[in-house]
Amino acid sequence: MPRYRVQVDLMLCQGHGVCKEECPEVFDVKDMKTGYPKVLVKERFPDESLMEKVQAAVDYCPNQTIKLIEVED
Amino acid sequence: MNETASGIPFVSGARSAGEGGHFEEFCEHPANFLMRAYRECGELAEFDMGGINTVLMVGPEAHEAVFRADDDKVSAPEAYQFMVPIFGKGVQYGAPLDIERQQLRMHSRGLASEKMNHYAPIIARETEDWIANWGDSGEMDFYEGFADLTIKTSTHCLLGAEFRYTLTDEFATLYHTLGAAADAGGLQDPNARKDAYDARDAARARLEELISERVEYRKASGEVHPDLLQVYMDATYADGTHLRTSEIAGMIVWFMFAGHHTSANTAAWTLVELARHPDLATAVIAEVDAVADAGTQYDLKVVRRMSRLEGFIREALRVHPPLNTLTRRVVKDFEYKGHVIEKGKNVMLCPYVAHRLESEFEHAETFDPTRPQPKNPFALIPFGGGQRKCVGNAFAMLQVKVIFSVLLREYEFELAGPRGEYAEIMPSLILRPSDPCILKYRRRVRREAA
Numbered sequence: 001m002p003r004y005r006v007q008v009d010l011m012l013c014q015g016h017g018v019c020k021e022e023c024p025e026v027f028d029v030k031d032m033k034t035g036y037p038k039v040l041v042k043e044r045f046p047d048e049s050l051m052e053k054v055q056a057a058v059d060y061c062p063n064q065t066i067k068l069i070e071v072e073d
Numbered sequence: 074m075n076e077t078a079s080g081i082p083f084v085s086g087a088r089s090a091g092e093g094g095h096f097e098e099f100c101e102h103p104a105n106f107l108m109r110a111y112r113e114c115g116e117l118a119e120f121d122m123g124g125i126n127t128v129l130m131v132g133p134e135a136h137e138a139v140f141r142a143d144d145d146k147v148s149a150p151e152a153y154q155f156m157v158p159i160f161g162k163g164v165q166y167g168a169p170l171d172i173e174r175q176q177l178r179m180h181s182r183g184l185a186s187e188k189m190n191h192y193a194p195i196i197a198r199e200t201e202d203w204i205a206n207w208g209d210s211g212e213m214d215f216y217e218g219f220a221d222l223t224i225k226t227s228t229h230c231l232l233g234a235e236f237r238y239t240l241t242d243e244f245a246t247l248y249h250t251l252g253a254a255a256d257a258g259g260l261q262d263p264n265a266r267k268d269a270y271d272a273r274d275a276a277r278a279r280l281e282e283l284i285s286e287r288v289e290y291r292k293a294s295g296e297v298h299p300d301l302l303q304v305y306m307d308a309t310y311a312d313g314t315h316l317r318t319s320e321i322a323g324m325i326v327w328f329m330f331a332g333h334h335t336s337a338n339t340a341a342w343t344l345v346e347l348a349r350h351p352d353l354a355t356a357v358i359a360e361v362d363a364v365a366d367a368g369t370q371y372d373l374k375v376v377r378r379m380s381r382l383e384g385f386i387r388e389a390l391r392v393h394p395p396l397n398t399l400t401r402r403v404v405k406d407f408e409y410k411g412h413v414i415e416k417g418k419n420v421m422l423c424p425y426v427a428h429r430l431e432s433e434f435e436h437a438e439t440f441d442p443t444r445p446q447p448k449n450p451f452a453l454i455p456f457g458g459g460q461r462k463c464v465g466n467a468f469a470m471l472q473v474k475v476i477f478s479v480l481l482r483e484y485e486f487e488l489a490g491p492r493g494e495y496a497e498i499m500p501s502l503i504l505r506p507s508d509p510c511i512l513k514y515r516r517r518v519r520r521e522a523a
Contacts, residue, residue: 011141011459012450016467017186021374033311035174035460036181060377062467064450 001048004068006041012065013039019061023053039065074114079412081128082114087121094121102499104397104425111426117412127400127419130409132430133451136422138409139401140451140459144170147420149461151402158274159251159330161281164323175310176324180464183304186373189468191299192230193371193475199226200479209516212489215344216510219337219476224248226472227333231325233300236287244283248329250276255330255501281322288318301328332465332472335395338505340473342393343386345495346440348486348512353442356381361481376474385442386473390455392440394424395503399457424454425504484514 006026015037019027028040046054058066075083087094099106099122110118111131118129130139139147150166150173157167165173182188203222224245229237254266254273288306297303305321316324347354360381369375377383399422407414414420429437433452434444447453456463463469488495489511496507 009450012462014462014464015181016184018373018377018467021186032178034171035178036464037178062470063462064446 002070003045003048004051004054005071006044006046006054007067007069008039008041008065009067010038010065012063014063015039016062019057019066022057022060023050025050026054027057045071077119077126079414081117081119081412081414084110084114084118084120090121090124093123096121096123103502104423104497104499104504107397107421107423107426108429111423117409119418122419125419126417127421128414129421129423129426131423131426133427133433133447133449135409136427136451136454136458139420139422140457140461142401142407146403146405147401147407148404149401151404152400152419156255158270159255159277160327161277161319161323163317163320165327167323172310176316176320177464179305179308179316179324180328182308183301184465184468188299188301188304189471190372192468193373193376193471195229196226196472196475197371197479199229200476204480204483207484207514207516210514212511212513214509215512216338216341216506216508219340219344220334222476223333223337223340223472224329226476227329227336229300231301231328232284232287233298233302236302244280247276247280247283248333251280251326251330252334252501277326280326281319284322284325285318288321301325328465331463332469334503334505336469336472338393338395338503339386339390339469340476341506341510343389343473343477344480344486344512345488345506345510346389346392346442347385347481348488349495350440351487353385353440354481357385357442357477358481358485361478364478365482371475371478373471376471376478379474379478381442382474382477383470384444386470386477387446387453388440388442388444391428391434391444391453393497393504393506394428394455395505396455396457397423397425397499397504398502399424399454422454422457427452427454483517485517486512486514489513 013036015029017029019039020029026041026043026046028042029037030040031037054068058068077083084095086098088097095106099120107129110120110129116131116135120127120129130136144150150170153166156165160167164176168176199222225237225240228240228244250272254269287302291298291302291306302321302325305316305324309315347357360379364375364379401420403414403416403418403420406416407420428434431437433447433449451458456466494507495510497504498507499505
């Protein structure tokens with residue numbers, strides 16, 4: 001099974017919080033003093049059992065902020 | 074083809090500088106003009122906006138370069154100063170950058186998931202009320218219809234039930250007066266249209282009075298409501314201070330301006346395209362029925378998964394993007410692919426042109442709601458992109474989806490006018506369907522829910 005690394009482009013993130021709602025195990029949203037809240041990736045290499053939820057977070061992010069990068073074991 | 078000193082092709086057909094260069098042709102129909110500019114010149118096209126030389130930049134790579142550039146290089150506030158009298162001093166482009174960022178954070182709070190789950194049933198209820206007296210069949214102007222519906226949904230979500238149900242014609246008229254002063258003229262000379270601007274200033278002042286009354290009333294009552302007004306009243310800047318009442322009024326006008334006509338027109342185009350393509354509408358209607366039959370509340374998690382409806386609305390936004398001139402003022406020489414765009418010029422991105430690029434959208438002229446979302450986040454830009462992307466994008470999508478979830482459950486629609494109607498017109502900077510935008514509706518014969 002390939003493993004994946006979660007990569008986010010913080011410039012695109014406006015803190016909508018969809019990722020956190022879809023997969024709170026991996027994503028949190030952090031309030032910033034100024035400007036938008038930003039996604040915080042708690043687990044860069046999510047467990048295989050979470051991949052379906054992580055994929056939902058990727059798919060439903062309104063700003064296409066999150067990417068999954070396949071990594072070599 | 075003429076070129077500027079920086080080697081960027083210059084669009085043909087300019088009048089002399091004294092006659093405004095390309096300004097008149099631009100104002101006739103900005104999207105058509107920019108399409109012509111792109112066809113003639115390609116990725117970069119320079120033109121004369123009545124004294125401000127402007128460079129149209131086309132394609133995901135060019136969009137990304139602009140969206141990733143900081144405000145101290147290409148500045149939105151500098152380009153949009155003509156909006157300051159509308160939103161008011163002290164908010165958005167009328168505030169220092171740091172304050173504007175904090176205000177965006179406040180908007181974003183009001184649009185977070187848990188808030189949206191509160192707005193979705195409000196939008197559903199407003200739509201149900203709207204159709205309650207439609208009868209079994211009829212026809213109506215849906216451009217006006219959706220403009221009317223969305224002023225109700227937005228005031229309801231923003232200012233609460235009480236304001237919404239005491240909504241007067243005065244509010245709508247004031248708001249309309251503000252809108253009439255926000256057109257392409259502002260991109261050129263903010264002082265050129267004195268009468269419209271005097272009316273605008275009077276309307277802005279009266280709107281602030283109405284909103285202030287609401288704020289004072291709520292403060293006095295001590296009530297707490299789940300609407301955006303409450304979010305703005307509770308919000309604090311980094312130094313702990315609250316928004317002043319005039320700033321709250323500004324936040325509300327800002328939110329309404331950004332979201333009202335843009336959403337109404339998107340709904341109108343979505344309906345026109347559903348009526349134009351009954352074969353493609355079938356899958357959307359089936360999806361709406363499935364959600365309705367399951368009896369679930371319209372919350373974000375459910376609505377997010379309505380992929381057929383979303384694909385349809387996204388395609389309506391691709392083909393008929395409401396906002397077609399995203400402008401930035403170059404404040405430090407801006408280099409792109411070896412061309413230097415000098416300080417003082419504007420750069421402009423145009424979703425209408427961008428969304429018709431064959432390189433990004435195969436068979437771009439075909440309306441195809443099953444089209445996959447492009448991988449590059451800078452190809453499809455109906456809401457702009459980067460840090461200045463429309464903060465209401467998810468709210469807008471939610472709103473239009475909920476409206477159609479209710480409408481399509483009850484009615485089916487067909488075009489009432491001849492083929493040539495439903496044309497794309499731009500009497501302001503917002504693209505909309507031509508008048509009148511009449512469609513016929515008929516109550517659906519529903520199969521029995523299992």
